[in-house]
Amino acid sequence: MEVVSISTSRKEEIVDITSEVRNAVRGFGIGDGIALVFSFHTTTAIVINEAEPRLLSDIDEFLKYVVPENRRYRHDEIDNNASAHLRATLLGNSVTIPIVNGDVKLGTWQRILLIELDGPRNRRIGIQAVPGKIHHK
Numbered sequence: 001m002e003v004v005s006i007s008t009s010r011k012e013e014i015v016d017i018t019s020e021v022r023n024a025v026r027g028f029g030i031g032d033g034i035a036l037v038f039s040f041h042t043t044t045a046i047v048i049n050e051a052e053p054r055l056l057s058d059i060d061e062f063l064k065y066v067v068p069e070n071r072r073y074r075h076d077e078i079d080n081n082a083s084a085h086l087r088a089t090l091l092g093n094s095v096t097i098p099i100v101n102g103d104v105k106l107g108t109w110q111r112i113l114l115i116e117l118d119g120p121r122n123r124r125i126g127i128q129a130v131p132g133k134i135h136h137k
């Protein structure tokens with residue numbers, strides 16, 4: 001497993017980590033297989049979607065609409081970031097991506113996005129590759 005550090009700069013932020021993941025996977029030197037991209041945190045998420053700036057701001061507004069802040073969440077009595085945890089549970093903290101010919105295989109508009117929900121912080125993302133023949137046509 002390779003672990004990359006990503007520094008976020010705002011409370012909520014979406015960071016395109018596709019190049020970091022791609023570099024790590026290429027470095028593993030395996031032909032075909034699958035890659036796991038895994039966040040070691042409870043207030044981040046990892047998703048695959050389009051990194052179009054207006055869409056990213058729509059995602060930000062969508063998350064705030066679905067999980068509002070200041071709802072008297074019980075966890076807020078501990079460290080005042082329950083909404084970040086709840087948003088993270090909706091999105092998931094890992095993605096799995098096919099590796100074909102030593103590189104991640106993504107659709108034309110797909111990017112690997114780290115969603116910061118309680119920044120700014122230094123975040124650690126693990127990238128693990130599992131070799132195995134994928135039968136693709």
Ligand code: ZN
Pocket residue numbers: 075079080081082085
């Ligand atoms: Zn917390």
